[in-house]
Amino acid sequence: MVALFPLKSVIIIIIIIMATVEDVLESVTQSQASKYKTIEVQKDIEPQLDLGNLLTVDQNPLDLKKLRGDKEAYLKSQARDNTQLLFNAIWKLPTERVEEAICVKLPETTTVLPREKPIPKAKLQTKWEQYALLKGIQKRKKGRMVWDEEAKDWRPRWGYKRANDETKDWVIEVPGNADPNEDQFEKRMKAKKERVAKNELQRLRNIARGTKSKVPGVGLTPTEKPSKEEVGLALHLAKKSTASLGKFTEKLPKEKEAKHVGKKRKFEPAIGDFKKEKEQQLNIINVMENKKPKMDITKAVNRVMTEVDQEASSDDRRKRAGKVKNRRGPPRKKGSGGFGKKGSGGFGKKGKAGKGKGAKGMGGKGKGKGKGR
Amino acid sequence: MATVMQRIVKPKTQAAKRALDVRSPKLEENDKVAMFIKGGHTSETITQVLKELYLLKKPNAITFKRKNIMRPFDDQSSIEFFSQKNDSSLFLFGSHSKKRPNNLVLGRLYDHHVLDMVELGVVHFRSMQDFPTEKIAMGTKPCLVFEGEAFEQDHEHRRLKSLLIDFFRGVKANNVRLQGLEHVLQFTAIDGKVMVMSYKVLLKKSGSRTPRVELTEIGPALDLEVRRTRLASDDLYKKACKKPKKGKPRKVKNVKTDVFGAKMGRVHMERQDFSKLQTRKMKGLKRQAPSNKENAKKAKTESSEPTAEES
Numbered sequence: 001m002v003a004l005f006p007l008k009s010v011i012i013i014i015i016i017i018m019a020t021v022e023d024v025l026e027s028v029t030q031s032q033a034s035k036y037k038t039i040e041v042q043k044d045i046e047p048q049l050d051l052g053n054l055l056t057v058d059q060n061p062l063d064l065k066k067l068r069g070d071k072e073a074y075l076k077s078q079a080r081d082n083t084q085l086l087f088n089a090i091w092k093l094p095t096e097r098v099e100e101a102i103c104v105k106l107p108e109t110t111t112v113l114p115r116e117k118p119i120p121k122a123k124l125q126t127k128w129e130q131y132a133l134l135k136g137i138q139k140r141k142k143g144r145m146v147w148d149e150e151a152k153d154w155r156p157r158w159g160y161k162r163a164n165d166e167t168k169d170w171v172i173e174v175p176g177n178a179d180p181n182e183d184q185f186e187k188r189m190k191a192k193k194e195r196v197a198k199n200e201l202q203r204l205r206n207i208a209r210g211t212k213s214k215v216p217g218v219g220l221t222p223t224e225k226p227s228k229e230e231v232g233l234a235l236h237l238a239k240k241s242t243a244s245l246g247k248f249t250e251k252l253p254k255e256k257e258a259k260h261v262g263k264k265r266k267f268e269p270a271i272g273d274f275k276k277e278k279e280q281q282l283n284i285i286n287v288m289e290n291k292k293p294k295m296d297i298t299k300a301v302n303r304v305m306t307e308v309d310q311e312a313s314s315d316d317r318r319k320r321a322g323k324v325k326n327r328r329g330p331p332r333k334k335g336s337g338g339f340g341k342k343g344s345g346g347f348g349k350k351g352k353a354g355k356g357k358g359a360k361g362m363g364g365k366g367k368g369k370g371k372g373r
Numbered sequence: 374m375a376t377v378m379q380r381i382v383k384p385k386t387q388a389a390k391r392a393l394d395v396r397s398p399k400l401e402e403n404d405k406v407a408m409f410i411k412g413g414h415t416s417e418t419i420t421q422v423l424k425e426l427y428l429l430k431k432p433n434a435i436t437f438k439r440k441n442i443m444r445p446f447d448d449q450s451s452i453e454f455f456s457q458k459n460d461s462s463l464f465l466f467g468s469h470s471k472k473r474p475n476n477l478v479l480g481r482l483y484d485h486h487v488l489d490m491v492e493l494g495v496v497h498f499r500s501m502q503d504f505p506t507e508k509i510a511m512g513t514k515p516c517l518v519f520e521g522e523a524f525e526q527d528h529e530h531r532r533l534k535s536l537l538i539d540f541f542r543g544v545k546a547n548n549v550r551l552q553g554l555e556h557v558l559q560f561t562a563i564d565g566k567v568m569v570m571s572y573k574v575l576l577k578k579s580g581s582r583t584p585r586v587e588l589t590e591i592g593p594a595l596d597l598e599v600r601r602t603r604l605a606s607d608d609l610y611k612k613a614c615k616k617p618k619k620g621k622p623r624k625v626k627n628v629k630t631d632v633f634g635a636k637m638g639r640v641h642m643e644r645q646d647f648s649k650l651q652t653r654k655m656k657g658l659k660r661q662a663p664s665n666k667e668n669a670k671k672a673k674t675e676s677s678e679p680t681a682e683e684s
Contacts, residue, residue, distance in 0.1 A: 039579045053542050054516040059525050062563060075570055076588055079559040082518045083574065084586045087554070091583040095551070097634060103548040113539050114613035116405055116462040117398035118484050123376060207379060
């Protein structure tokens with residue numbers, strides 16, 4: 001027979017048990033907390049964190065007493081505190097699993113650091129690309145393989161074992177109107193060379209157009225059968241190529257005086273940029289009103305700079321009177337106009353073209369000559 | 374010129390083109406490489422300092438074996454030439470003389486021209502060998518800690534801070550393994566001096582997910598005093614810090630991750646004739662041509678018949 005305990009006492013017993021259980025739990029957590037050291041760090045000024053660079057910048061004033069006392073221990077404790085703050089921030093970032101390791105995705109760096117090399121310039125459009133853009137011509141990508149009728153197989157369009165390879169022809173039919181003593185193979189090779197040369201010329205012209213430098217035209221290239229315009233142009237050029245620019249060359253009996261031969265003059269469109277037109281007209285008035293001649297600032301600056309450099313180099317030479325090793329002639333003039341600033345800009349193109357020679361030459365030689373390029 | 378192929382003299386081989394591409398200016402730049410150069414005269418301290426800092430900076434570092442007689446503050450052309458040849462934009466030049474004992478010149482270049490240079494004197498140096506603890510793997514990305522008000526208030530110290538970050542920050546990383554954050558470099562600025570300390574990180578359990586950090590000193594400890602500086606003008610520095618407009622991020626093609634997190638790739642193969650594949654020879658599995666089979670059968674039957682007849 002089970003003795004029935006009174007309900008009240010049962011409830012009381014349960015409450016007592018709960019209370020004791022709570023106490024036990026509290027004591028356990030407290031002991032745990034005291035077992036592990038805290039990750040909290042107290043700082044007067046919050047250090048700036050750059051998580052992308054794993055960087056902490058602490059601006060709090062350093063305790064000079066402690067520094068003089070035990071420097072290493074103090075610095076170590078400071079480092080520990082700052083690293084703890086950094087890690088607290090890093091552990092808050094989203095993590096991902098990458099091949100059995102837990103990785104954290106770092107945000108972008110916030111510290112501004114200088115680049116290694118200048119920002120690359122955008123590619124310039126070639127003449128064809130400009131035209132295609134204007135006309136709306138789309139680029140069609142050609143496939144690599146082409147059907148070769150002779151071999152009855154797919155062959156690459158270009159390169160090793162290409163389809164329709166002209167160089168592999170062991171017999172070439174002489175066309176009806178050609179000279180029988182002409183070497184057709186030579187003719188093919190020459191034509192190929194000319195095409196390659198033309199392509200190279202066009203490429204260089206595109207580059208030159210990009211660098212905004214004046215490129216001389218090719219002029220009249222020799223052709224076997226010149227067209228009517230070419231003959232006319234050749235005649236015009238021949239007439240003009242005299243000491244007095246064709247002023248005293250006699251005209252042939254039925255020769256018509258050629259109009260618009262030579263350079264084309266470019267004019268602004270009649271109704272173009274109103275703002276620009278207004279500016280130009282007002283500028284004319286400004287020029288008329290100016291009684292003083294205008295100063296070309298770049299020229300003036302360059303002149304001053306060359307003078308300063310000449311003085312400096314002459315001083316150096318006087319100092320190094322004993323050492324005759326680096327004797328060069330009179331100091332070289334630095335370029336005008338283009339070389340405005342020293343130590344910045346304008347190095348790119350020239351530097352690349354002459355890099356090997358220029359840099360090596362400067363390496364072991366005297367002082368002041370190393371700067372100008 | 375924008376790309377390598379738009380030069381006046383085009384590269385003739387693919388390898389040359391690739392080499393030029395690596396060195397050409399890009400939107401996303403390579404990690405900066407540092408040159409460690411010894412001057413005309415060096416002391417044991419300086420050579421040891423250079424060696425140890427080289428180990429910290431490896432693999433993005435080049436050490437020059439021979440002594441180079443040059444004066445960075447007088448003539449920068451030598452350094453610029455080296456930078457051009459080695460495609461590196463940071464340098465640390467160590468020398469020793471009576472006037473400037475244990476001298477280090479820390480500098481960086483922009484477009485192969487000297488941007489900033491700071492001359493530091495090594496007042497006190499403790500080598501890595503003086504700390505008999507376990508060291509860290511080469512190439513670990515360090516956590517950097519800068520302390521001291523001078524790093525924010527003084528113009529020269531601010532540039533020095535930027536220079537030190539540039540030099541020691543390591544590889545540019547998007548993802549970092551949490552267990553791999555092992556190295557801490559601490560720079561403290563006091564009274565015109567900079568103390569450099571290097572620690573190894575030990576992660577201890579704490580009550581929460583974030584561990585408790587404990588440090589042990591491992592690496593070289595340097596007491597540096599700031600001597601001369603040659604800093605870039607503000608506008609040149611601004612020009613060098615200009616950020617490019619970000620283009621579209623490149624799409625990575627043919628790589629996917631499945632539901633289980635495994636990385637799957639797609640490889641495009643040309644059509645293969647499986648009967649003519651080069652595999653191991655297994656004679657038993659050799660498929661005989663039908664004509665051969667028939668002949669073999671005939672031969673067998675013929676050989677068996679006469680014997681049968683005979684018998």
